[in-house]
Amino acid sequence: MSAPKSTIRTLVSACCILSSLSSISSAQRQVTVTQTFEPAFRIEPLVHRLEGRRGDVLQFQFRVETKNKDADIEVGLVGLRQERSGQILHDESAVDESVVQLLTPGRYQIKRDKPHIIEGVVKIPSGDAQFYSYGVLVKDFGKKRDRSSSFDADGNEQTQAGITFITQYVLRLDVEVNGARGQRSESLIIENGQLAVANGLPGVSALIRNPTDSAFEFELKTQIKRSPSDRSFKPLRMVMPVRQSMETEERYVARILPRSTIRMQEIVPQPLMSGDYSMEVSILADGRTRKKKSFTINANAADFPAQQSMIKYVGGDVYVSPARVELSQLRGGQRRMSLELTNNSEKTQDIRLQALNERGTPIPGLSVSPSELSLAPGRSRRLSVSLRRTREFTAPVVYGDLAITSQSVGDELQQTGGLPIAVLFDS
Known part of the structure; x- marks a missing residue:
């Protein structure tokens, strides 16, 4: 603007x-x-x-x-x-x-x-x-255009048309x-906060209404939480659609005219799994938070098909991201990856992990840390998959799965899922 x-x-x-x-x-x-x-x-x-x-x-x-x-x-x-x-x-x-x-x-x-x-x-x-x-x-x-009349050979005026x-x-x-007191930005009204779909990815949007005769400049931030103590989602700085393509800090500055309503939005950069969340919307002006409002939002992971490239469901309401593991012993290759496990269920999950090849045997040189853990409801845990140098491989490229077994505490039922693995060995 x-x-x-x-x-x-x-x-x-x-x-x-x-x-x-x-x-x-x-x-x-x-x-x-x-x-x-x-x-x-x-x-x-x-x-x-x-x-x-x-x-x-x-x-x-x-x-x-x-x-x-x-x-x-x-x-x-x-x-x-x-x-x-x-x-x-x-x-x-x-x-x-x-x-x-x-x-x-x-x-x-x-x-x-x-x-x-x-x-x-x-x-x-x-x-x-x-x-x-x-x-x-x-x-x-x-x-x-020349609007003068023209005539045919018999002297009749010709009809003309143009655009x-x-x-x-x-x-x-x-x-x-300068020096104006100004109406306070607390006068702005946060009409709503809701989920949106942006190119198959989860996004958030909010409507801001200005009921006054003054214009305002402000920033809008959103914090998504699974619970009051959840800090797994990063705060999002929202933008007006008209500024979505801007790359400078100016893209985050919203300006709203008197008696106007604008929409602000942003893509959620982290996987959003099915369930209820709280969405806290904050108006900031002059470096201070001027107003807050919270909304309850319900997410369905199926609404965000592009997430499948970032997150994989492995059973028992347990999710892991990213959705695949690729490691290499070659020079310049990646020998360690971080994964994030999330327990989206209402019970604590005991989880075991093991890297297996296509024949169901352990992949040589590949380790998972930790390989066993308990994960409380709504919590996430980071773990690492690393590849050490070894000559025990049977082929230059080995494919397999990171087998993930989850079991609710007090429940005998086990659920197992797999994360695709590709390992390139230095032959």
């Missing part, structure tokens, strides 16, 4: 260039269609960030330049509205001309390679808001108010 002062966006138009290559024969010619892009407009900046105190009058400028043709543009003020994705769109019915004035409004003909400057002033309102956002709309009416494409660009003024 926000952008640095140096933000420059090149708006492009596409043109297709047809070029004939060579005649294959007198009756056939090969033609190649090549798509190229040429700049249509350059507007600098797309977002103008200003700061001052209440009552200050600030000047602003936008530079508009067309590269490949003359342009017919119209400039005017617009209000702003926000989609749930966080995207900001214009609203021509919500213009506040008492705050922002354009010194160069109206419609213009811009010559190619001759920049046009959009100028204006903004008077910072006397309210308590810490920042405001305003919009400037630039309409590009395209190439001017005029109008392209609109929304520029933004963000004004930060």
Whole structure:
């Protein structure tokens, strides 16, 4: 939503260039269609960030330049509205001309390679808001068509038809108010918190509503827990969908306009198994937690098929991740892997592990530590699988399973599952 002062966006138009290559024969010619892009407009900046105190009058400028043709543009003020994705769109019915004035409004003909400057002033309102956002709309009416009448050989006026494409660009003024008290971000409402599916992986999302007439900047964090004392899941920093592709820290900064609702989301990087969880959503502003709300969520591992590459069910509500073991004695190969066992049942599980080849005998040089353990309900435990140098192998590559046997305390029933293993020996 926000952008640095140096933000420059090149708006492009596409043109297709047809070029004939060579005649294959007198009756056939090969033609190649090549798509190229040429700049249509350059507007600098797309977002103008200003700061001052209440009552200050600030000047602003936008530079508009067309590269490949003359342009017919119209400039005017617009209000702003926000989609749930966080995207900001214009609203021509919500213009506040008492705050922002354009010194160069109206419609213009811009010559190619001759920049046009959009100028204006903004008077910072006397309210308590810490920042405001305003919009400037630039309409590009395209190439001017000849609308004069034409006649046929008999003098009859010919009927003409055409389509005029109008392209609109929304520029933004963000004004930060120094010394403003501001409404507290505790006024924001955490509407809900729930699970989501993102490309087959588990994700979380939350709706944040702003019932006030002030805009806010904040961060949103989520903590998933199996129980009040569970710390196995890392806290997640959530993002607006419109910023999902950003790679800088700016992606985690949410900005919500007055009377708006936005959705924030993130992928859960750890396996999420079937069962009930608590999802604690926290609003942070100025480095402090301002508001919290918890939700109960129910997960079904079958809803997240892409998890199968990360996690494997081995029976008795016991899960292990990652979903396979690959070790190698070769130079540069991995000789040790960490696994995580999770007991998703309601009973303590006694677990035994053993690395076996396809014939059901132990794989030489391969050890599991610990090979026996007890795991309380809802708990996870890390273990390691390591490969030592040995000459006892029977083939350069050995395949097998990490056999995992689990048994509930006080129960005679044993359940066994396996984790695929591949071991490459140095022959």
